[in-house]
Amino acid sequence: MSYTAIISILILPFMLAITVGSILLWRAFMRSEVLPEELALAAAWGFIVGSLIWLGVFLRGTTLLGFGAPWTWITAAHFAFAGYGALTVTSLSCRIVSNEQALKVLRVLLIAQPVTYFVTAAGILGFRYCDEIAATSYASIFAVQLGAVALGQPDRIAPAPRLLALVALSVPVVTMVPALAWAWGSPVFDISGMVRYHGIVNAIGHVGLGLVAFAWGRPPSHSPIPDVK
Numbered sequence: 001m002s003y004t005a006i007i008s009i010l011i012l013p014f015m016l017a018i019t020v021g022s023i024l025l026w027r028a029f030m031r032s033e034v035l036p037e038e039l040a041l042a043a044a045w046g047f048i049v050g051s052l053i054w055l056g057v058f059l060r061g062t063t064l065l066g067f068g069a070p071w072t073w074i075t076a077a078h079f080a081f082a083g084y085g086a087l088t089v090t091s092l093s094c095r096i097v098s099n100e101q102a103l104k105v106l107r108v109l110l111i112a113q114p115v116t117y118f119v120t121a122a123g124i125l126g127f128r129y130c131d132e133i134a135a136t137s138y139a140s141i142f143a144v145q146l147g148a149v150a151l152g153q154p155d156r157i158a159p160a161p162r163l164l165a166l167v168a169l170s171v172p173v174v175t176m177v178p179a180l181a182w183a184w185g186s187p188v189f190d191i192s193g194m195v196r197y198h199g200i201v202n203a204i205g206h207v208g209l210g211l212v213a214f215a216w217g218r219p220p221s222h223s224p225i226p227d228v229k
Contacts, residue, residue, distance in 0.1 A: 001059045009059070014052050021045030033223040037094035040087055040110045047083030051076045065125065070191075075124075077199060082120075085207030087113050089168065092210070093149050095156060095219035096165065102152020103222070105144060112141055123183070135176070135183035142172040161217030168213055171205035 024042035028034060054076035057064045064072060090113060094106045116137040123130030146169045154162050175198050178188045189197055 001061070003060070006056050006059050010052050010056050014049065017045045017048040017052065021048075027225060030225050031221065031223040032226050035094075035221065035223050036107045036110050037091040038221060038223065040091040043114075044084045044087040044091065047079045047087065050083065051079035054079060067124075071124075074195070074199075077203070078120075081199070081203045081207050083114075083117055085203070085211070086172075089207060089210035089214075090145060092214040092219065093145065093165070093169065095214075095221055096154045096162065096217070097149060097152035098155055099152040102148040105148040106152075109141055109145055109148075112137065116141060131183040135180045138172075139176040139180055142169070142176060146170055146173055157214075157217035157219040161213045164209055164216070165213035168206050168208075168210035171209070172202055175202050175205075 021042050021044075024045070025039070028038035028042055031038060054064065054072055058069055058072035058076060061069070067075065087110070090106060090109055094103060094110075097103050097106065116134050119130050119137065120134035123132075123134055146166070149169055150166060154165070157165065178194060178198050181188045182194060187194075
């Protein structure tokens with residue numbers, strides 16, 4: 001595919017991602033208190049930009065950092081779901097808990113998640129032990145996240161979307177099992193199986209259901225935007 005065609009396809013979502021991220025960042029600083037989860041909601045859109053870059057490389061049929069297809073489209077999907085999606089779900093999870101300790105734990109995860117994401121990238125690039133560290137870290141992050149929300153008085157959202165959110169948060173606790181096996185050298189699935197049973201299940205079950213739950217429940221921020229009079 002030509003550069004012109006790729007740019008014409010991707011320029012609108014690229015600009016949309018930058019615009020939405022900028023608006024969310026502005027809203028984060030407009031609030032009565034600047035909160036980590038509101039900043040993370042804005043920062044998550046940077047992963048969409050990264051996803052579109054990798055998608056462009058895939059559509060062009062070239063390589064980036066030495067990787068060609070299928071790793072280019074896998075990386076694009078990983079940026080979108082493990083990057084943007086997972087960070088957004090964690091950010092919105094902060095909104096539904098009332099317990100201060102649980103909220104502090106979730107806010108730590110807002111830092112741990114992107115750090116672990118880039119450790120994963122280092123592992124893919126061939127740095128020793130990064131795969132194992134990243135997979136173990138992700139498994140711990142998702143388990144802690146589920147526990148923090150479930151036990152952290154998630155009463156700032158209606159019961160039905162709360163239940164859906166808890167289901168969504170449970171999904172990666174399960175799907176990280178084959179990822180751990182892969183990272184530690186005892187794979188349960190080949191790469192196509194990992195795409196199906198780890199990637200797609202996480203994309204739909206964790207990110208998809210999670211975003212539906214939060215869009216349905218619309219939990220308010222812990223720091224509202226003051227009325228301008």
